[in-house]
Amino acid sequence: MNADEESRLARVALTWLAEPGTRVVHQLVERHGPVATLDLLLDGGSPDGWLHSTVAARSAVGDARAVAAEALERAERLGARLVTPDDDEWPTRVGGLTTLRLPDVTRRVDGETAPPLCFWVRGSWPLGEALERSVAVVGARAATGYGQHVATELGYGLAERDWTVVSGGAFGIDAAAHRGALTAGGLTVAVLACGVDRPYPMGNTALFDRIADTGLLVSEWPPGAEPLRPRFLIRNRVIAGGTLGTVVVEASARSGATQTARRAIYTGRVAMVVPGPVTSAMSVGAHELLREFPKARLVTGVAHVLEEVGRIGADLAPLSRGPQRPTDALDDDARSLLEALPRRGAMGVDRLAGRAGVDVRTALRKLSLLEELSMVVRRDDGYALAPPATPRRGT
Amino acid sequence: MNADEESRLARVALTWLAEPGTRVVHQLVERHGPVATLDLLLDGGSPDGWLHSTVAARSAVGDARAVAAEALERAERLGARLVTPDDDEWPTRVGGLTTLRLPDVTRRVDGETAPPLCFWVRGSWPLGEALERSVAVVGARAATGYGQHVATELGYGLAERDWTVVSGGAFGIDAAAHRGALTAGGLTVAVLACGVDRPYPMGNTALFDRIADTGLLVSEWPPGAEPLRPRFLIRNRVIAGGTLGTVVVEASARSGATQTARRAIYTGRVAMVVPGPVTSAMSVGAHELLREFPKARLVTGVAHVLEEVGRIGADLAPLSRGPQRPTDALDDDARSLLEALPRRGAMGVDRLAGRAGVDVRTALRKLSLLEELSMVVRRDDGYALAPPATPRRGT
Known part of the structure; x- marks a missing residue:
């Protein structure tokens, strides 16, 4: 195994030992590199007590390096690939998560918002290029017909103008946004909270196949990983931080979509909210966002979204696309x-x-x-x- | 005729010679009193050319004092009364209109936003007391079922909590707000752009009768006055400036209701907006307000409205109501x-x-x-x- 392969394996092992986003692990990797960090943790040298316990607990059920090696083999069989910061296609924008600090953190998962150590990817587009001009469209699973209509229109309109539509692959708004983008023949990226080989929910399997065919299925978790509840929150920081802006279409009170919007706001991204009837429970969270965050912009369609992210996109495009093209x-x-x-x-x-x-x-x-x-x-x-x-x- | 009667007659005559809100007339009245101002204008001493012409044109068709005397007689026969700043029931809050300056004024009517010189009132409540704890609920004439539902709920909820509901008496949102307040057995005030004896539109006659019975019909124009188009805009400043806050329920692009909200914002009142489906043309103006004015607050029901105006109401109530009760x-x-x-x-x-x-x-x-x-x-x-x-x- 060469140094490059060892480093990639260490990133996978570290993501297995502690969930993605763990701040102290990311800091160690930044300072000492993934291989030394893995050695340190496996040798019982975790700087934090809880991390020490977590690593010990995981190590009791498996050998981190062996698990990582198996995940890489499995991915290769599936036609999935590992993307790390050493790869050209690494989406550098997620580095912005380094500065993400959510206020009023009560659960650990809200505090562990460091950038990803690696991504698993299915689909042929280079991940970084796909996310370069990207907007997230997220919202309620139990979306109304109104919300699904609006999300589909947004997905279609963004894709039509060559923006990548990013969402989470859930029922309701997520699926509608992906479908809109696919209908326009555009690029759509589903960021998952489980392995890219078993996208959740099962009911969206046909949709995931279409996305893998022309867009990307992306995850921080290795093939086979289960969609555990906290993973959706961890995943949401990537949707928020990996795009130029996040549009919330429908959200009930304190829903996952509003959590994604909060992560976008605190990462300095554009948070956009589509209002709805005040009589609809599915718009309560959307309206709460608009009331709570003066920075959250009310948008009523793709023109407003482009008004918000278009400037940024225009600024960024020459920088990152410039000479390589x-x-x-x-x-x-x-x-x-x-x-x-x-x-x-x-x-x-x-x-x-x-x-x-x-x-x-x-x-x-x-x-x-x-x-x-x-x-x-x-x-x-x-x-x-x-x-x-x-x-x-x-x- | 005693000095008091002469002064009242002069205010009526002045409102007939130049439309209510005319800034220079209001300034003259503040400085010299209504009688001297009337003498000045009728003697051809208008400081502005256009006012000179307007006074001359009006005087050619009638004698201002005779017209005013006739209006007062007519009002008495109708059971309507004139209210001026000399009366205890004068709603002092409209004095805030002195500072109202709308930006980008292209029509004279948008620039002439001075406080009223007098009000004609039908109904038994003292006008000032009725407006003390008041919220305006305004919106589209061609309201949807959604908008009418929300406006009725707001009117009902505000009235139930002893807030006066103020609106314009139009079809759609205005009527729904009035009806909601009436259903709650509450106090509602219709501010008209025509005489209180012939409230417009005719189709709301039964509603106007109910309002006059338990609430108030109010106008700056004397009995018999027609609802000319610009008068609605002139009237809107009273709805905005006479209340603690204005709620827009549904409004198409650049509608009268958004004009009222703008007047509320620039008078320092609370402007509140109920969002709606982005697919509805009747919410375009509402969403535009929220996008244009960071000060405009998104509200989804009476609780939010009270959150905005409640503090002000609580502050004001002891001041104005305190010892007299x-x-x-x-x-x-x-x-x-x-x-x-x-x-x-x-x-x-x-x-x-x-x-x-x-x-x-x-x-x-x-x-x-x-x-x-x-x-x-x-x-x-x-x-x-x-x-x-x-x-x-x-x-």
């Missing part, structure tokens, strides 16, 4: 054609040329070039965007 | 009985005693005392609150 080398016609291609599926040359505003002869020439650059693929039914390259792993 | 001299039993009496209609002694938590013998004794003090009246169907004394007129 191969499209920078393309001329206007090629770029127009590339942008005219549907995000999913193929399109015939005639229609594509018309959409791009390029004559058909030029279109054919430029498409050949793009094909040579492996940016588009020719198919029986026209041209399509090439699937993203397998993410390079950093050293 | 004859109830201060009553013992606990008598006061409990008085408070147990329905605001409207009578109640039998047994029920009343039970409600007040006083035994029937004591109740009978205390009710006799209250009757002697002219605070309750005995009727065939039990005891009832005595109608308020005819307001004293100041000197």
Whole structure:
């Protein structure tokens, strides 16, 4: 095992020994690296009493390194991959969670809001790129028809404008937001509180399959991990901190969605809330957020959401996308054609040329070039965007 | 005609010569009194060109003093009365309009927001007392069932807690708020943009009759005045400035109700907004208010409204009500009985005693005392609150 592999294994082992987000573990890793931190904890050197007990309890039922190695093998069989801060596709924005401190913490889980040590990912998009221009849409499981309609419209509208829709994969608002994005042929990311091989709830299996096919299933927990209750709260910090903003569509009083919004606010992200009828129990939490947090913005549709996150997105895009993009080398016609291609599926040359505003002869020439650059693929039914390259792993 | 009568007549004449709210007229009256101001204007001494023209145009169709005298006679025949700042029942809170300046004024009517010179009133409650603990509930004419439900609940809940409900008497939200207050046996005030003898709209005639019976119909315009379009905007400043806060229930984009809320905000009153479904055109204006004005408070029911205005009410009540109240001299039993009496209609002694938590013998004794003090009246169907004394007129 080389140093890189050892480091990755240590991150997985650490996430198994203590739940993700554990602040002291993250601090140790920042200071000493994952391998030394793992050695320290396994040698009984935890700086905190509770962590010492937790590590001992876990170690009694299994060997952390062996568990981690097994998880990595299992992931490989599944076609899932581990992403760590050493990888190019690491979503750096989650680093903002370092500063997240929730007020009035009574449960440990609300205090342990450190950035993730690693992610398990299913789907071909590079995780960091997928989250770059992303908005979370979250809300009640027991959503009303009104809420589902609004969430679907938001998911669709955001995806249509090339924003990634992030949500939690739950029934109700989450599922509606994912579906809206999928309908628009857009990119959607489900951040789970369990293994990416057994997304919860089961009833959304078909939806998860569609998401894995064109978007991403993401989790901090290894394949096989169960969706334990506190894990949803731990997961919520990633939805809040990994996106530019969080929209709450419907939420009952003190619901998980309002917890995600609070995490967004205290991480300095944009928290947005869709109001609803005051007669609806499913909007009580949404209205509470608007009353409690002057920073929470009332939004009534995708235009308002883009008004809030668009500025940030525009600022960030050149920074993080800038020099790496191969499209920078393309001329206007090629770029127009590339942008005219549907995000999913193929399109015939005639229609594509018309959409791009390029004559058909030029279109054919430029498409050949793009094909040579492996940016588009020719198919029986026209041209399509090439699937993203397998993410390079950093050293 | 004595000096007092002359002064009252001058206020009526001035309101006829220039629409209520005209800033320069109000300033002249403050400085020189209404009689001297009327003389000045009628002698062609208006400080502003446009006012000079307006006075000349009005004077061409009638003699201001004669018109005013006729209005006063007509009001007396109708059982309506004129209330001026010289009267004890003058609602002093409207004086706050002196400071009202709306930004981005393009129409004259938005700039002329001075306090009223006088009010025409139908109903027996002293106007100032009625408005002391008052909240405005306003909204769309083309209200939805949702909006009407919420407005009725608010009107009922506020009235039940002895708050006066103020609105404009229009179809939709206004009517629902008035009806809610009436159903609770509470006090409701309709501030009109036309004469109190011909409340507009006609379709609400039965409602207006009920309001005049137990509450108040109020207007700055003399009996017979027509509800011209700009008068609604002029009227709205009184609804905003005469109450402690304004609740907007449903409002389409740039509606009259949002104009009232803006006037409340810029007069330093509490502006409250009930959200609704983002899919409803009738809530677009409400949501716009919440997005535009950080000071506008989202409220979802009467508890939130009381949270906003309750503090102010509690602060003000002892100041203005304090020493004058004859109830201060009553013992606990008598006061409990008085408070147990329905605001409207009578109640039998047994029920009343039970409600007040006083035994029937004591109740009978205390009710006799209250009757002697002219605070309750005995009727065939039990005891009832005595109608308020005819307001004293100041000197």
